[in-house]
Amino acid sequence: MSLDLGPMILNVRNLKKEFEDKSVLKGIDLEVYRGQIVALIGSSGSGKSTLLRCINLLEEISDGQIFLNDEDISDPKVNQDLIRRQIGLVFQAYNLFAHLSILENITLALKHVQGLDTETAKAKALSLLERIGLAEKADSYPDKLSGGQQQRTAIMRAVALEPKLLLLDEVTSALDPELVGEVLELIRDLKAGGTSILMATHELTFARDVADWVVFLDGGVIIEEGPAKEFFTNPQNPRTIEFLTRLRRRAGDA
Numbered sequence: 001m002s003l004d005l006g007p008m009i010l011n012v013r014n015l016k017k018e019f020e021d022k023s024v025l026k027g028i029d030l031e032v033y034r035g036q037i038v039a040l041i042g043s044s045g046s047g048k049s050t051l052l053r054c055i056n057l058l059e060e061i062s063d064g065q066i067f068l069n070d071e072d073i074s075d076p077k078v079n080q081d082l083i084r085r086q087i088g089l090v091f092q093a094y095n096l097f098a099h100l101s102i103l104e105n106i107t108l109a110l111k112h113v114q115g116l117d118t119e120t121a122k123a124k125a126l127s128l129l130e131r132i133g134l135a136e137k138a139d140s141y142p143d144k145l146s147g148g149q150q151q152r153t154a155i156m157r158a159v160a161l162e163p164k165l166l167l168l169d170e171v172t173s174a175l176d177p178e179l180v181g182e183v184l185e186l187i188r189d190l191k192a193g194g195t196s197i198l199m200a201t202h203e204l205t206f207a208r209d210v211a212d213w214v215v216f217l218d219g220g221v222i223i224e225e226g227p228a229k230e231f232f233t234n235p236q237n238p239r240t241i242e243f244l245t246r247l248r249r250r251a252g253d254a
Helices: 048-055 080-082 103-111 118-131 147-160 179-194 204-210 228-233 238-253
Strands: 008-019 022-033 037-041 062-070 088-091 167-171 196-198 214-218 222-225
Touching: 008 048, 022 037, 022 048, 022 196, 037 048, 037 204, 048 088, 048 167, 048 196, 080 088, 088 147, 103 118, 103 147, 118 147, 118 214, 147 167, 147 179, 179 196, 179 204, 204 228, 204 238, 214 228, 214 238, 222 228, 222 238
Parallel strands: 037 196, 037 214, 088 167, 167 196
Antiparallel strands: 008 022, 008 062, 214 222
């Protein structure tokens, strides 16, 4: 990565992942720096979600190394629970606890992971909900909220734990088009606040406008990567050009 950036948060080296006889990731090298947004793009099945799950240690890697702040978190001897507390992961399915209010969804993590007392956790959670305009719905249950509101709550629940790195896995793909903007605006705000984010996304316009670096993954291999503006205006690899053209054509037909 050629940009002049601050400290490296994430360093993935020659990462490989195999499921039985199928090779899903075939030697991935990836870097994320402090305050940077890196967008992963690629077709379904390209390995984006598997890569995020490997980084969060939800999947055991087959080969390679993953460093978080220079610590080798792929070392089998590391405390995985402690590592996961430093890496937030939000899926396209919101994964909120249906039997808890959105306030309780956030305070639960603050109490059990950060060890905050109830009142401190509640105050912090309310502050976070205020930040995304949902303080007045603090006592509402997830099924009473729109998909966009649920996803923003899920992201803030991850942010509440002050992770060193936030992983977002297609967080807008399950939303109605009119709700996508709410979530993308939150990600924009998080970037402005200095949050380091690695996100798999199919929102090409957002990736172009907000991401610092874009990585195109195809068949478990990085085909092309570069600064966002340059990546989208002047792609070099024929496979990249084909992928972007197809997606833009599909968006135009929508």
